[in-house]
Amino acid sequence: MEGLEQWKKQAEKWSSQALEHIQAEKWSSQALEYIHQVPPEQIYAAIAILIFTSFLLILVRLFKRPKANTILLSGLSGSGKTLLFYQLRDGSSHQGTVTSMEPNEGTFVLHSEKSKNGKVNPVHLVDVPGHSRLRAKLDDFLPQAAGIVFVVDALEFLPNCRAASEYLYDILTKASVVRKKIPVLILCNKTDKVTAHSKEFIRKQLEKEIDKLRASRSAISAADIANDFTLGVPGEPFSFYQCQNKVTVAEASGLTGDISQVEQFIRDHVKS
Numbered sequence: 513m514e515g516l517e518q519w520k521k522q523a524e525k526w527s528s529q530a531l532e533h534i535q536a537e538k539w540s541s542q543a544l545e546y547i548h549q550v551p552p553e554q555i556y557a558a559i560a561i562l563i564f565t566s567f568l569l570i571l572v573r574l575f576k577r578p579k580a581n582t583i584l585l586s587g588l589s590g591s592g593k594t595l596l597f598y599q600l601r602d603g604s605s606h607q608g609t610v611t612s613m614e615p616n617e618g619t620f621v622l623h624s625e626k627s628k629n630g631k632v633n634p635v636h637l638v639d640v641p642g643h644s645r646l647r648a649k650l651d652d653f654l655p656q657a658a659g660i661v662f663v664v665d666a667l668e669f670l671p672n673c674r675a676a677s678e679y680l681y682d683i684l685t686k687a688s689v690v691r692k693k694i695p696v697l698i699l700c701n702k703t704d705k706v707t708a709h710s711k712e713f714i715r716k717q718l719e720k721e722i723d724k725l726r727a728s729r730s731a732i733s734a735a736d737i738a739n740d741f742t743l744g745v746p747g748e749p750f751s752f753y754q755c756q757n758k759v760t761v762a763e764a765s766g767l768t769g770d771i772s773q774v775e776q777f778i779r780d781h782v783k784s
């Protein structure tokens with residue numbers, strides 16, 4: 513009795529499979545019939561569109577720019593960029609008393625992150641010499657920049673305030689910086705000495721000086737070719753908050769290796 517029951521079930525299964533098979537065949541013959549009805553030009557056009565879009569997708573993939581991982585160290589000569597470069601790379605300050613003549617660059621995992629487990633993206637760090645004739649090199653690296661660190665000597669700040677403001681003004685009005693909203697960190701360096709000025713004092717002085725520069729430069733020429741972007745809000749005293757790109761202020765000492773704030777800035781803008 514039980515055997516008959518089982519046999520019945522099996523027979524039902526076979527018949528439903530056979531029905532499904534017939535249904536599938538019917539659909540495939542309908543599809544073929546439909547294809548035969550479509551004019552061949554339309555089929556060719558569809559295939560051409562398919563090939564073209566795949567080709568386009570491959571091209572986009574090939575030319576897609578890699579994620580920006582370049583951080584630029586800028587600032588006046590003697591502000592401590594080179595020392596900072598080695599401190600970030602090696603965690604020691606074995607260089608820095610000579611004026612740099614060439615940009616110093618390297619791609620590496622920050623020293624402080626070397627011990628971290630897991631994947632940490634390397635940073636492409638470029639230390640651009642501060643000498644006025646060598647500063648133009650900065651433009652070569654700007655298109656790939658994820659962030660700019662503007663190093664200021666907090667010890668010898670006052671005598672250099674005007675020159676530092678001029679350099680910073682030039683950076684903040686560069687078309688590539690404004691358009692791509694490249695974040696800028698004003699790094700008050702050499703805070704290991706008690707006579708170093710505070711970052712708040714330095715920020716205010718730079719803002720005042722840039723305010724003066726803004727007035728004099730826009731008076732010289734309304735359509736300055738080099739500086740195609742104006743800074744701040746007309747009629748209001750200049751403040752870094754008015755910049756379209758983010759401008760922040762931090763402190764560091766390249767000499768003692770107190771560089772956590774600049775490391776944080778780098779990590780915030782070079783994603784791991």
Ligand SMILES: Nc1nc2c(ncn2[C@@H]2O[C@H](COP(=O)(O)OP(=O)(O)OP(=O)(O)O)[C@@H](O)[C@H]2O)c(=O)[nH]1
Nearest residue numbers: 589590591592593594595608612642702765766767
């Ligand atoms: N006290 C103190 N001195 C520093 C610090 N960082 C740099 N210096 C000194 O400042 C001087 C200039 O440092 P560099 O790193 O060569 O300066 P730079 O910005 O690379 O200068 P250029 O290459 O000419 O653009 C050196 O004598 C350093 O020892 C710091 O954090 N504290």
Ligand SMILES: [Mg+2]
Nearest residue numbers: 593594611612
């Ligand atoms: Mg240097």
